[in-house]
Amino acid sequence: MITGSIVALVTPMNIAGEIDWESLDGLIEWHIDEGTRAIVPVGTTGESATVSVEEHCKIVEHVVNTINGRVPVVAGTGANATWEAIELTKAAKDAGADACLLVTPYYNKPTQEGLYQHYKAIAKAVDLPQVLYNVPGRTACDMLPETVARLADIEQVVAVKEATGDIERTKQILELCDITVYSGDDATARELMSNGAKGTISVTANVAPARMAAMCNAAVAGNAEDAAAIDESLEGLHNNLFLEANPIPAKWALAEMSRIPKGIRLPLTELSPEYHGAVREAMRMAGVTN
Numbered sequence: 039m040i041t042g043s044i045v046a047l048v049t050p051m052n053i054a055g056e057i058d059w060e061s062l063d064g065l066i067e068w069h070i071d072e073g074t075r076a077i078v079p080v081g082t083t084g085e086s087a088t089v090s091v092e093e094h095c096k097i098v099e100h101v102v103n104t105i106n107g108r109v110p111v112v113a114g115t116g117a118n119a120t121w122e123a124i125e126l127t128k129a130a131k132d133a134g135a136d137a138c139l140l141v142t143p144y145y146n147k148p149t150q151e152g153l154y155q156h157y158k159a160i161a162k163a164v165d166l167p168q169v170l171y172n173v174p175g176r177t178a179c180d181m182l183p184e185t186v187a188r189l190a191d192i193e194q195v196v197a198v199k200e201a202t203g204d205i206e207r208t209k210q211i212l213e214l215c216d217i218t219v220y221s222g223d224d225a226t227a228r229e230l231m232s233n234g235a236k237g238t239i240s241v242t243a244n245v246a247p248a249r250m251a252a253m254c255n256a257a258v259a260g261n262a263e264d265a266a267a268i269d270e271s272l273e274g275l276h277n278n279l280f281l282e283a284n285p286i287p288a289k290w291a292l293a294e295m296s297r298i299p300k301g302i303r304l305p306l307t308e309l310s311p312e313y314h315g316a317v318r319e320a321m322r323m324a325g326v327t328n
Contacts, residue, residue, distance in 0.1 A: 039196075039218055040110055041236045042075040043254040045243040046083035048285050048292060049097060051301030057093060059100065061298045066104050068297070073251035074109065074243060077101060078139055081114035082176065083241055083285045088303035094126060099133040112169060112239075116141030120156050127164040137167040139199065139239070144177035150185045161194040168194050169239075173201035173222055183210040190215035199239050205229055224276040228269045231257035241284055242275045245291045246324040274320030281313045291317055295326065 047069070050061035069077060079101040080086045080094050089097065098113045105111055113130035115138040117123040127138050142148075143156060161168060170189060174180035180202075189195045200208055201222025208219050212234045219235045221227035227238035236258060243250040249268055256265035279287045283306065290309035293300045294317075300308060309317065321327045 039236060040076045040112075041254075041258050043073070043243050043247070043251040044076040044078060044112065044220065044237055044239045045069055045074045045247065045250075046078045046081045046239050046241055047101075048244055048289050048298065049080065049084045049089065050292075050298035051085075051303065052299045053301050055301055055303045057089075057097065058299055058301065062097075062100065063104055065292075065297060066101065069243075069247050070105070070108055072247035073255075074247050075237065075251070075254075076110040076112055076136075077105065078112045078114055078239055081116075081139055081171075081239070082141070082173070083244065083288065084114060085285065085303060085306070086114050086116070088306065091122075091126070095129040095133070098130050098135060102134040110136040112137045112139050114139045114141075116143075116171060118143040118146055120159050123156070124160055124163045127160055127166060131164055131166045135166070137169055137196070138164075139169045139171050141171040141173060142177050142179045142181050144179060147179055150182055153179070153181050153185055154188050157189050157195065158192060161192045165194060167196045168192075169220070170195060170198040171201070171222065172198065175201070183207060183214055186211050186217065187214035190217040197236075200230075200235075205233055208235055209233055224272075224279075228253060228257050228265050231265075232262060241279050241288055242272055244285075244288045245275055245279065245295070245321065246272060246326050249324060272324050274316075274323045278313070278316045278320040281316060282309060287313065287317050290314075291321055291326075294318070294321070 050058040113135040115126035172181040197218035199222040203223035221230040221238035253268040
């Protein structure tokens with residue numbers, strides 16, 4: 039079981055929108071050095087919606103090969119068509135990923151039974167540990183705790199990333215079934231961990247990996263005071279990295295830190311100038327810039 043800070047990694051791109059493999063390698067090494075416990079390539083933050091299927095599979099394979107077993111790789115393989123999610127999950131397994139992260143099918147609004155059958159079909163087709171991912175703010179689909187509990191009986195379903203920010207929701211999931219819960223909402227991650235979550239799949243960790251790792255380690259260990267003190271310095275990032283759609287602010291911040299180029303793919307665009315000051319101040323508060 040992975041515990042602590044898991045980064046939902048951005049996909050570096052040059053100004054032309056081409057994937058920057060050298061910068062991707064640099065981010066991976068930085069995260070390993072800074073204490074990130076696992077890496078999630080091509081999730082929402084990794085612009086899974088804007089890369090081709092061929093690029094998607096190549097990114098997962100590249101990340102797996104570069105990491106070479108040093109930390110787990112949880113490949114984003116979700117899709118709104120079950121067949122596509124199966125194909126991406128098969129490719130991730132073939133590449134050597136340790137697990138997959140499967141967002142609820144977006145846009146087409148499946149029923150709770152549809153969600154159950156979707157994840158069950160993937161588990162039947164691919165023997166790879168699954169992390170369910172519930173983020174109704176982006177998918178227009180809310181996977182209820184009762185559905186998570188049904189899915190927890192499937193051997194391949196090992197965890198859920200709960201991104202509603204609802205603490206009571208997490209408590210209910212843990213009361214209903216034996217499953218690992220990860221936060222998918224940085225602003226409430228510390229509180230979620232104090233109520234039984236084992237870590238967070240984080241956007242903030244892209245910009246402040248060492249502090250996010252330290253906060254998560256303290257929270258999971260029950261060191262509430264230390265976790266709260268570190269989390270206070272990260273509050274600006276938790277909030278301001280969502281001033282525009284993720285990963286727009288995170289990629290802008292990393293470019294400011296000279297970690298990646300400024301590239302991002304349409305329909306996403308570079309962070310609007312009126313938000314530059316707020317993100318810079320959040321970075322300063324977090325100790326990642328002067």
